Amino acid sequence: MQINNSIAFVTGAGRGLGTHLVTRLLAEGAAKVYAGARDISRVSADWASDERVQLVTLDVTDPESVAAAAEIAADATILINNAGTLNFGGALDGAVEDYRLDLETNLFGVLNTSRAFTPHLIANAPAAIVNVASIVAFAPAGIMVGYSISKAAAHQYGQALRAELLGSGVQVSVAYPAQIDTEMLSGVDMDKASPASVAERIIAGVIAGERDIYPDDASSSLATLYAADPWSLEPLFLRTGE
Numbered sequence: 001m002q003i004n005n006s007i008a009f010v011t012g013a014g015r016g017l018g019t020h021l022v023t024r025l026l027a028e029g030a031a032k033v034y035a036g037a038r039d040i041s042r043v044s045a046d047w048a049s050d051e052r053v054q055l056v057t058l059d060v061t062d063p064e065s066v067a068a069a070a071e072i073a074a075d076a077t078i079l080i081n082n083a084g085t086l087n088f089g090g091a092l093d094g095a096v097e098d099y100r101l102d103l104e105t106n107l108f109g110v111l112n113t114s115r116a117f118t119p120h121l122i123a124n125a126p127a128a129i130v131n132v133a134s135i136v137a138f139a140p141a142g143i144m145v146g147y148s149i150s151k152a153a154a155h156q157y158g159q160a161l162r163a164e165l166l167g168s169g170v171q172v173s174v175a176y177p178a179q180i181d182t183e184m185l186s187g188v189d190m191d192k193a194s195p196a197s198v199a200e201r202i203i204a205g206v207i208a209g210e211r212d213i214y215p216d217d218a219s220s221s222l223a224t225l226y227a228a229d230p231w232s233l234e235p236l237f238l239r240t241g242e
């Protein structure tokens with residue numbers, strides 16, 4: 001999928017990885033980037049005043065907000081489902097409400113935007129949907145079980161989308177990062193990849209047409225372990241972060 005001259009929509013673009021995805025899309029020659037954020041008045045990224053960027057109010061859990069954003073961005077050729085939430089908690093002690101909140105954003109948010117944008121993407125093909133899942137989609141991290149489950153659900157939703165969109169001109173890529181240095185994991189002390197480098201590798205994966213994107217060194221090593229032995233990640237993730 002060419003990024004040059006593409007028209008992309010990035011959800012959760014106001015901070016964290018989303019901000020860097022917008023930067024990278026612009027650097028690769030995107031003609032226009034719609035930057036979705038729940039509160040566009042708080043977006044302070046360098047690109048906020050770039051004439052190629054249009055800020056769009058978007059809460060991915062609100063179907064009306066999603067429908068309005070899809071109508072504004074009817075010319076989009078790339079949808080990047082980046083918005084996400086993480087609530088900490090284990091299998092026995094995690095609050096059920098927190099499990100629901102993460103599923104609401106990380107699964108149903110992706111479903112809402114994918115369904116709303118797909119008719120436009122098919123009409124504008126060649127096109128792409130890119131979901132930002134997580135390496136914990138393959139085995140749960142013990143301190144974030146509800147989040148891991150929501151990313152496992154997003155992983156399978158991406159697989160289903162890819163199968164349904166075969167032959168439509170819309171490629172579906174799913175990215176599985178390990179830990180990234182953003183606000184999401186600010187309370188967890190471990191090595192983290194820079195969001196700029198993760199964004200660069202995600203966009204490179206989209207250009208290369210990769211189905212599964214492992215956008216940092218930790219996730220690519222873990223994916224190799226997983227491919228050799230699917231049980232290998234479970235003990236590794238038990239009480240650690242991603």
Ligand SMILES: NC(=O)c1ccc[n+]([C@@H]2O[C@H](COP(=O)([O-])OP(=O)(O)OC[C@H]3O[C@@H](n4cnc5c(N)ncnc54)[C@H](OP(=O)(O)O)[C@@H]3O)[C@@H](O)[C@H]2O)c1
Nearest residue numbers: 012015016017038059060082083084134179180182183184
């Ligand atoms: N950080 C990591 O270690 C890591 C690892 C693997 C995967 N990921 C995934 O990478 C993606 C980006 O995460 P991040 O690290 O950049 O986290 P972050 O810094 O916490 O940013 C999360 C972004 O998602 C947005 N968001 C949350 N709920 C939303 C909703 N209902 N509607 C629209 N936007 C919403 C936030 O917007 P507001 O500003 O409005 O809150 C924010 O822009 C997520 O899908 C995350 O699960 C992160």
